[in-house]
Structure formats: C-alpha cells, structure tokens
Amino acid sequence: MNQRQSMTDAGESGGAKPRRLGKNGDGAERHEAIYRTISDAIIEHRLKPGARLREDALAEVFGTSRTGVRKILQRLALEQLVTLTPRRGASVTRPTAEEAKDVFDARQMVECGLMPEVARHIKPDDVRELRDMARREREALKSGEQSRAIKLSAAFHERLAQLSGNATLAAFVGQLCSRSSLILAVYGSSGHLGCESHDHDDLIGFLEAGDGERATAFMGRHLKAIEASLSIVEEEQEAPDLHEIFGV
Amino acid sequence: MNQRQSMTDAGESGGAKPRRLGKNGDGAERHEAIYRTISDAIIEHRLKPGARLREDALAEVFGTSRTGVRKILQRLALEQLVTLTPRRGASVTRPTAEEAKDVFDARQMVECGLMPEVARHIKPDDVRELRDMARREREALKSGEQSRAIKLSAAFHERLAQLSGNATLAAFVGQLCSRSSLILAVYGSSGHLGCESHDHDDLIGFLEAGDGERATAFMGRHLKAIEASLSIVEEEQEAPDLHEIFGV
DNA sequence: CCAGGAAGATACGTATACAATGGCAGCCAG
C-alpha cells in the first residue's frame, strides 16, 4: 500500500530544463479520468446507493493521495451523486422519494422546454450521432447489459440538451440524468428499464422534422412513462415504524 | 474531557502570524461562514469580476489554512462564481455575453415554469415574508445601496423558487441568481438596477391571488426587462485592440 | 535602443503527518 509510483519525472531527471510547452494538464486530466470512472461506476450501478466510499481505499485503488480523492468526492457531492456526512465519510447517495419526484419534475420542465430549441438547431450530423447513440443503447438493452444501457440513455438525454445551445441548461440536465440513474437503481423495477426501446428513435424523428411541438409532447410522455415505471415506496430504512409493523 | 487546548485570539490586525486558532468541532460551520462571506462579497460586487483570489491571502484573512480555502474555492468554481484556471489560481468569473444569454434563458424557462406551483403552494406566512423582502429591497434601492439591493433581489427570486416545493429546481434557481448578479456587475448600466421597484410587489399580488398564469406572464416580462436593461457588448478583455483605441 | 533569455520569486498542486471525532466493544454496576 506504500508503493508510490514516481512516474511523473521518470525521463526528465537529468535535464531540469524549463519546458515552454508545459504539459500542465497531466494531473488534472488524471483526476478528471478518476472522476469519470467513479461517476460512471455510480451511474452504471456498479456502485450501489448506500455503498461507502472510503478515501483511503479510493486513493489506493487509483494510485493517488487522499487529497485528490477528496476533491473528486466533493465534486460528486455537489452533484448529489455521493453524500458527504460530516465525520463519517462519503457514500453513494440514496435518493429519497421526494428527491426522485423533484428530479423528474425538473426534467419534465427543462427537457420539454428545451425541445423546441433543439428542433430548431439540430443538424444532419447531430441526427446521425443521436441515431448512433440510440442504436448502441438498443443493442446494450438487447444483450442484457443494463448498466451500459442506463449510462447510454443518460448520455443520450444529455447530448440532446447540449444541442439546444444553452450550455447552462445542458449541464443541469446532465446532473439530472445522473441522479435519475441513481433513482432507477433504488426505485426501478428490475425487468423494466428506464427508456423504452424505440422512444428515442421516435423522438429523433420529430426533431429531424423540425416539429418541436410534437417533440415536446413526446418527451413529456417519455419522461412520465419512466417515472411511472418506478415503484416508489418509502423503505423507511432509517426509522422502521415498529408500531405499524407489529400492528399496535 | 480533554480541554487542553486554549483558545487563542484571532488577531486579524496586520502582521499577525498564522496562528492556530481554536479548531474544535465548528470547523465545518466556520468554513460555511467563510464560503458565504466570499459568496456575498462577489454577489454584492465588492469583489469585481476578474479580481484574483489568491489562496494564501484568503487563508490569512480568514485565519485558516489553504486547504480549507481551496475547498471553498472549488465549491464556488462549481457554482460558476469563480473561475479556476490551472496553475494560475482563482479569480471572480467574468461572464461572457453568451453565458449571460444562457443564464437568462434558463431563468426564463425555470422561474416562469415554477410560478404555477408557487401560486398553488404559497401561504399567508410566505406572502408576508416575501413582502418584507421586497420592502427591504426597495429601501436599499432608495438609499442608494446598490450592493444590498442586488443581493436582496437575488434572495427574493431564490426564496420564490423555494416556495415551489421543488428543492432541486430551487437550488438551480439560486445558482442562476448568483450568476445573474455577476452578469449585472459586468453588463449592467450603473443607473439602472436589476429589478424595478414595484415589480416584486406586483408579482406577490398575483401569487397571493393564486393566479399562476398571470404570475408566469409577469415573471417573463420581468426577466425580459432585466435582460433588456443590460448593455451586452463584447469587451475584448483579452486582446484590447490598440489600433482601435488609439485611432489607427 | 530593443529583444531574447535566464534566474529568481511567487503561487499553485500534491503528499504526508497529526489531531480530533464517531463508533464499537468490553467491563462494571444495579
């Protein structure tokens, strides 16, 4: 556990020459990669809600120090993917039923509201890209790779939002999609995945035709369908009501 | 109990050596307070866009170490209030014209979309609270305290969003309002502040009457008015065109 | 007189060490 790799200055020991072309982004890129790895693991449900994320363990796994891990954890916490409890560390967020409703209401508002803009801005290249994403999602679903399908579905919705041209709202939609993956992990029934097979293709069709109105309505139904497929039951993991359980 | 640690006074006068001041359990609270202090300073334009925020200086001012400052800075960066350029430190974000448009488009969508919910959920106590906030804002505006007025205006909009009951969207609106303050700092004309004097009072009236539709329309006009009052001109902050400046 | 480079200073990024806190288990008293 104490092995620290000194690969950073492996080839520059002798020179010590200040390089004008500073490849400064090395550390930042690595942390970005670690962030994405953890984020993907959460979104793909390889890390289940409630799983504890110890800083030491993560630091060892990724070959970095706790400092960098903490930074990543804080970022994930601000995106609500992990919960940071004050002296007890980080764990994958377990969304409450109320949060689930808020997230889907927000998606309903923002994603539907974005459809007209998307229909106006979309270009043939975008259509091809979206169709490719939808195809890969369908394939993943067909071959039983639920994790991959969920991630691809979230990526599809996020990409769609990006096409609106509003980076702020697109980033927000991205967060909402990530949180939706968590919600699916907790409240989703196993047999029924998030997005139906052909919904995304149909949506692309409306957008390609420039029919923002119909795309908006379709997106609304699409999201409602996902939300309706959830079995949102309060699990009372914190305070099981013994009176109710034992019937007194 | 082990109280072997004596509280050392936090002398903030010049020349004070970075001394370990009492770091018993209120560390989180103190950092929260520091975060709010910096955030307020930015929102109130006491820290102008482009101002550099050196970690050492902040650490010394607030009597903490760079570690804590970094955490706060990262949080502010994720909320887009400060920009973190690798190897060059933090500075107050200078929003671009495009970002300004995105932010106001987002506010248009979300805040207007929230009005019906707010009109449905609002209670007499909330009405009183909002009226009080609007009154304080008006007073600040009348007495020429632009900084205070801007902060109160942002707080008003954020509180309004909270009344919708959707915490996720409310938090998003809060971020948008903070960024709007920055945008006002850069693009706002000095004479014309963000929100008109009686707009907020009129809005409260619609909401109190439960007229979500009219409130939505009014909020839309309100935000459009703010956006229209901006003088969005590209300032070419990076490459000042000397030829143009010196007339050839 | 100007330009280019080198050296020093400054400030950020990372790692590590230390301190404090929450949880757990074993022990004692009622």
Added chain:
DNA sequence: CTGGCTGCCATTGTATACGTATCTTCCTGG
C-alpha cells in the same frame, strides 16, 4: 440480565512541507 460507561480503533479533517510551473525582472547581445 440489562443498561450505562469508559477505553481503544478506525477514519476523516486540517495543517504544513515540498515540488513544479509560471511570471517578472534584469542582464546581455545584436
């Protein structure tokens, strides 16, 4: 036998030290 308490352990939170990159300034050459 049950309930509370006190000690230890594990883990996080904070601070400091070090390495490195960038920026500034000065010196030298053209």
